[in-house]
Amino acid sequence: MGLPEILLIVFSTALFIQLLFFFNWFGRLAFSRTKKESLRLDPVSIIICARSESSKLIENLPYIFDQDYPDFEVVVVNDRSWDDTKEILKAFQVKYSNLKVINIEESNHEHYGKKMALTIGIKGAKNEWLLLTDADCKPTSVNWIREMIESRKEDSEVVLGYSPYSREKGMLNKLIRFDTLWAGMQYLSMAKAGIPYMGVGRNLMYKKEVFFRVSGFKKHYHISSGDDDLFINEAAKKKTTVIMPEPGAHIVSMPKQRFIDWFRQKKRHFTTAPHYRFLHKLMLLLFPISFLILVISAIILLVLNKYILIILGLLFLRLVVQMVIFSRSMRKLGDKDLLLWVPVFEWVLLVLHPVIHISNKFVKADKWN
Secondary structure (H helix, E strand, O other), X not given: OOHHXXXXXXXXXXHHHHHHHHHHHHHHHHOOOOOOOOOOOOOEEEXXXXXXXXXXXXXXXXXXXXXXXXXXXXXXXXXXXXXXHHHHHHHHHHHOOOEEEEEEOOOOOOOOOHHHHHHHHHHHOOOOEEEEEEOOEEEOOOOHHHHHHHOOOOOOOEEEOOOOEOOOOOHHHHHHHHHHHHHHHHHHHHHHOOOOOOOOOOOEEEEHHHHHHOOOOXXXXXXXXXXXXXXXXXXXXXXXXXXXXOHHHOEEEOOOOOHHHHHHHHHHHHOOHXXXXXXXXXXXXXXXXHXXXXXXXXXXXXXXXOOHHHHHHHXXXXXXXXXXXXXXXXXXXOOHHHHHHHHHHHHHHHHHHHHHHHHHHHOOOOOOO
16 A cells, blocks of 8 residues: 555545534534424523623613513623723613612722622522623624523523624624634534533523532633633533524624734633543544645645545535535524635634644733733
8 A cells, every 4th residue: 555545545534524523513503493492481680791891881781671571680790890881880770670780899909800700790690590791792683582591491501692793894804703603613513412512601591500500610710711611611511501593592792803802812712722621622623633634635645646536526525515514504603795705714714723722822811801
């Protein structure tokens, strides 16, 4: 057996792994149908942590209060804001009786962070079901709460939602939205397959009982990020976790306007990945690594002028499968305008993500401060 034959075996193995991911994992989201159970519409506590984000609260809180849902409260934790957040929230309380404000004052003797603010908000919430979002986010419909609640099953404890970024002009916006779409396809598909490993704090729902069962953020409180993904990595169970990917349950957020700001945001998010369970890290690494091996072995075989038709045909097969999976997933998650950019951005992220990981080894990520 010569080098071309060995490379063909390597190529075929990598392709098999890629197709296995597409069909057995990502296809679960692409071809899934959301079943709504006829359960009671339990009261919900929406929790928002904000630090000097008065303008965002003014813009987005009305969308929260306009929700078509019979019983919900909004708990806003004002975390040491130096702007007029406290006054703005007082004005909102005059108009909305279901708004509860918790103010955290500045102190030189205490260590604060978003996890502390969120813990205080959870403890102050009166309802068992907690629905988390951020100050710079707003629902895409008045049925956000209802859609999240109706996605539950009888024994559900965690509901993973999806939060895309708003569509704007420019290539950076396309890249950010694609990165978010790809991450959403991964964590929603794996949860659908019975391996919940993360969620996003912009659109995440779970029972207060679950929070206290794992002692909140105790195990990873020393890490600045992770109030969503590390918590879900620890607390979510196969049989009690469901997903709600449908457009009516989306929360839209404003993307970064500069590449360096997005890069820093990604650095902060990536600080949590080393703390995932081994199986989750293996699954997340296996797909990009197998893709890299696929490409390298294909290039070498093409340069050697060996098995050209086989290589090109199988690469085309992967592309067709990929585009079908992405197309169907985009129907649920949105951003259909990015479909033709899939092959391009896949390469961009294949380079960028390792660079971000490596940069965290040398420069610490920003913290919530």
